[in-house]
Amino acid sequence: MKELIELDKKHFIHPTTSIMEQQEKGPKLIVEKGDGIYLTDKEGNAFIDAMSSLWNVNIGHGRKEIAEAAKEQMEQLAFNSTFSTFSNEPAIRLAKKIADLAPPSLNAVFFTSGGSESNDSAIKLIRHYWKIQGQPERNKIISLSRGYHGVTAGATSATGIPQFWDMAGHMLTGFAHAKTPYEIGTTASIQSIREVIEAEGPETVAAFMAEPVQGAGGVLIPPSDYFKEVRKLCDEYGILFMADEVITGFGRTGTMFGIENWAVEPDLMSFAKGVTSGYFPLGGVIVSDQIHEVLKEKSQGVLFHGFTYSGHATGAAVALKNIEILENEGLVENSRLMGEELLKGLQSIKEESVIVGDVRTVGLLGAIEFVQDPATNTRFSPDLKVTSRMIEALHERGVICRGVTYDGTDIVCFSPPLIINKEQIDTLIERLRQSVLAVQ
């Protein structure tokens, strides 16, 4: 154990981690095994993985069927390049499957290795779409404050959480942010998008992109009329609407894709995470028939955009098996039902506690906010470090969760595997109750 800790400190630069804290304390947990909703460390301590690791292990850990599907595919054909129209059967079948699951007008898929790559690919496809129609000046992307879209150049620029610009700057020009509806509601947020479009010049705006539910921003669920108004506004200005479904895709919100909760069809959707439940790094962008038609008719010569692993045969076989499990086990429906149970549990804690503000879920994506005074929604001083104390208290009680502090709001997020059952939800809620009592 000691040796591993030292090797970690010496050789492993962790993603989205305080390097100084790592050097001081070493890794928080060296995970040895995953089984269902549980992760076990090297010392045998079991934790409920209440975040599905990074909002992604939708079918739960340790699924042998996936390992078998990967083994079978690797023995047959592990990988071949899909550049220059080379293809393979799993990638073709996965593209067709995703087209069947997506809203009716989205039917063509570009594959990547993850969420950030998917968003950068979408941004480039959007710019290309306008360029080949003789409007190269239409290249700006508008997104929302508190939105998270990843860490590659375009995705960093589209992200609306300023901490992500600290490391190396905002990256690209041609990106602007409007205000999230979370605190100001539909009308004010739509007005904010309109103002940004007008300020940038409507003829220069290519697309608006948003997560159906802002995940890393703190599980911010928009009002029920929000995306209908977004769609209307985009149509009014003739700009594309892209939904970032990296977290919300593949059952997380109780529907196959998150945007279905708002009954709206975007022009493009990016996806990753739940498409393979983390068993293989794979993502993609699905585009509308209208976009695909323009590409087919006007994209001359080679589309100089592609990743070595676009259309990875083993990744696609893993994704197909993962989707089969989601469907055969009714996990999208379970996400909806267990999400309701999770909400009831969070509400019961709110009734008992003096520091719980808003609680919310949509499917198995949920959050609990902590405030000094729930009646007035007065926030705690950041010096009190309520979120990190809460995460620590949960950790001590065998629950892995993710905290978000944004603008003085203390939020703990939940995104458990979609296989979770009522008894396990009750255990999770009981441990949360104990943690809240310990911190308040």
Ligand code: PLP
């Ligand atoms: N988009 C959203 C909504 C995400 O939550 C994430 C990651 O958490 C990404 C994009 C980036 O995905 P990845 O980390 O696979 O690059």
